Amino acid sequence: MNIGLTLFGQTIAFIIFVAFCMKYVWPPIMTALDERKKKIADGLAEAERGFKQQELAERDAEHKISEAKQQAADILNQAQKRANEIVENAKSDATEEGNRIKEAAHAEVEKEVHRATEELRTRVSVIAVAGAERILKKEIDAGAHRDMLEELATQI
Amino acid sequence: MASTITSSQYIQHHLTNWTYGRHPDGHWGFAHSAEEVAEMGFWSIHVDSLLWSFSLGALFLFVFHRAARSMTAETPGGMQNFVEWVVDFINDNVRGSFSAKNDLIAPLALTVFVWVLLMNLMDLVPVDWIPWLAGQFGHFALGMDPHHVYFKIVPTTDLNITAGLAVAVFVLMIYYSVKIKGLGGFLGELSFQPFGKWGLPANLLLEGISLISKPVSLALRLFGNLYAGEMIFILIALLYSGGILWGTLGGFLQLGWAIFHILIILLQAFIFMVLTIVYLDMAHQHH
Numbered sequence: 001m002n003i004g005l006t007l008f009g010q011t012i013a014f015i016i017f018v019a020f021c022m023k024y025v026w027p028p029i030m031t032a033l034d035e036r037k038k039k040i041a042d043g044l045a046e047a048e049r050g051f052k053q054q055e056l057a058e059r060d061a062e063h064k065i066s067e068a069k070q071q072a073a074d075i076l077n078q079a080q081k082r083a084n085e086i087v088e089n090a091k092s093d094a095t096e097e098g099n100r101i102k103e104a105a106h107a108e109v110e111k112e113v114h115r116a117t118e119e120l121r122t123r124v125s126v127i128a129v130a131g132a133e134r135i136l137k138k139e140i141d142a143g144a145h146r147d148m149l150e151e152l153a154t155q156i
Numbered sequence: 157m158a159s160t161i162t163s164s165q166y167i168q169h170h171l172t173n174w175t176y177g178r179h180p181d182g183h184w185g186f187a188h189s190a191e192e193v194a195e196m197g198f199w200s201i202h203v204d205s206l207l208w209s210f211s212l213g214a215l216f217l218f219v220f221h222r223a224a225r226s227m228t229a230e231t232p233g234g235m236q237n238f239v240e241w242v243v244d245f246i247n248d249n250v251r252g253s254f255s256a257k258n259d260l261i262a263p264l265a266l267t268v269f270v271w272v273l274l275m276n277l278m279d280l281v282p283v284d285w286i287p288w289l290a291g292q293f294g295h296f297a298l299g300m301d302p303h304h305v306y307f308k309i310v311p312t313t314d315l316n317i318t319a320g321l322a323v324a325v326f327v328l329m330i331y332y333s334v335k336i337k338g339l340g341g342f343l344g345e346l347s348f349q350p351f352g353k354w355g356l357p358a359n360l361l362l363e364g365i366s367l368i369s370k371p372v373s374l375a376l377r378l379f380g381n382l383y384a385g386e387m388i389f390i391l392i393a394l395l396y397s398g399g400i401l402w403g404t405l406g407g408f409l410q411l412g413w414a415i416f417h418i419l420i421i422l423l424q425a426f427i428f429m430v431l432t433i434v435y436l437d438m439a440h441q442h443h
Contacts, residue, residue: 002193003316004177004200010209010311010320017213017271018324022263025220029243030262032227039229 125153161303163394170283170390173202173314174290174306188304202314209311212274216267242270246429253433256440258332264436265429268321273425275311276382280414280421283389312382312424315375322375325432329370332439341442370435374428381424385417 129149161169168190175187177200186203187193193200223239232240246266254261286309291302311317333342346363347356392413395406 002197002200003319004196004198004202006200006202006205006314006316007320007323009201009206010317011324013206013210013213014267014271014321014324017217018260018264018267020217021220021267022260025217025224026243026263026266028224028227029220029239030247032229033240033243035229 121153125149128152166394167387167390169303169306170287170308170386172306173308174204176201176203187306193306202308202316204306204308205311205314205317208278208309209271209275209317212278212311213267213271216270216274220266220270242266249430250433253430254437254440256336256437258436258440260328261433261436264328265433268432269425269429272312272321272378272428273422275317276421276425278310279313279382279385279389279417281309282410283386283393310382310386312378313386315379315383318379319371319375321378321428322371325374325435326371329367329435329439332436336440337442370431374431374435378424378428381420385413385420388413389417 129145172190172193175193175196176185177187177193177196178184179187179192180195187196187200219235220239223235227236243266246269247262250262250265287305287307290307291305294300294305295302308314330342333345337345346367347353347359349359349363351359389410392406392409395402395409397403398406
């Protein structure tokens with residue numbers, strides 16, 4: 001084994017190969033790798049952001065749901081109150097109406113009683129006059145004795 | 157093959173490169189024997205080593221360049237996936253070991269790792285296959301004696317190849333040391349550490365040795381590991397000529413060693429890359 005020109009041949013080849021590798025092989029590969037690395041990093045950041053946004057949206061949704069629930073409860077309460085109110089109103093209306101009807105009936109009855117009394121009174125006075133006529137067997141001047149008769153009638 | 161030649165001839169044959177060089181008488185041509193190769197000395201080119209080395213390097217660049225051209229940031233498929241995996245691995249290593257900023261280091265590390273790995277991987281091809289094919293080709297197409305056709309297919313078992321890489325790394329180390337720290341800074345580092353200016357000769361000696369030992373160890377480590385591995389494959393292959401019993405044993409041994417050797421192949425490529433990065437990182441550091 002002797003050292004010879006082969007060594008220099010190899011050295012020259014080495015230099016050429018390294019130069020070629022440095023110019024045409026390494027840079028494009030590194031560029032692509034870096035580009036992919038960046039892409040992946042971007043993708044991850046995007047995903048992170050998406051995740052955060054989802055979380056935010058979830059929280060928002062939860063908030064809205066609870067708000068809606070609150071609102072629904074409020075509405076329900078109000079409705080309940082209103083219903084109670086209506087029922088109360090209706091009750092009082094009904095009572096009033098009932099009272100009114102009762103009063104009207106009362107008045108009617110009273111009126112009826114009054115009329116009957118009046119009628120009775122006139123009739124009684126007539127009967128009394130007729131009775132008196134018969135008793136006295138003589139004409140009584142109805143005009144002259146009206147006051148007395150009326151007084152009589154009121155006493156009945 | 158071993159039936160007509162002795163074991164040592166067989167081994168010798170496997171350890172000899174296909175060499176083109178200057179014969180002692182001054183004319184250039186292919187060597188026909190190990191002795192002729194030895195006589196050529198410095199003025200020789202190991203054609204097989206360089207052929208495989210260039211081919212594998214070109215294969216690496218071809219595959220990676222094709223993947224790089226059709227690179228997308230979308231879902232990667234097939235080849236791109238594999239290439240990205242390798243590039244990511246290299247990039248992690250460079251980031252972990254190299255603290256300065258230099259766009260050369262990562263492509264350099266990638267080239268070193270994949271290229272050395274591919275060259276090492278040739279060690280897993282059974283030792284006789286391709287040399288035998290080459291011998292047949294030389295015999296029938298070129299009318300050569302197949303015993304004189306030498307064809308080593310593992311470039312990293314050739315010290316020239318590993319040293320060639322180490323020399324390039326060494327030059328880069330010196331270049332960046334001088335560039336980052338200035339010539340004065342670099343020489344100062346060599347002269348005034350670790351003992352201060354009064355221990356200058358000792359400093360120079362120590363630092364000089366530590367500097368030189370870096371490329372030497374880089375080259376020798378890779379060469380030694382692969383050469384030893386290759387040697388064991390060759391020795392195992394010798395068993396095939398010893399009858400069916402030895403041959404079967406050899407088969408199992410070769411399988412076992414190949415499986416274990418995968419580890420060495422990967423590890424050595426990795427170590428070569430990491431040390432390249434670390435040495436260049438040291439060149440970028442002020443002490």
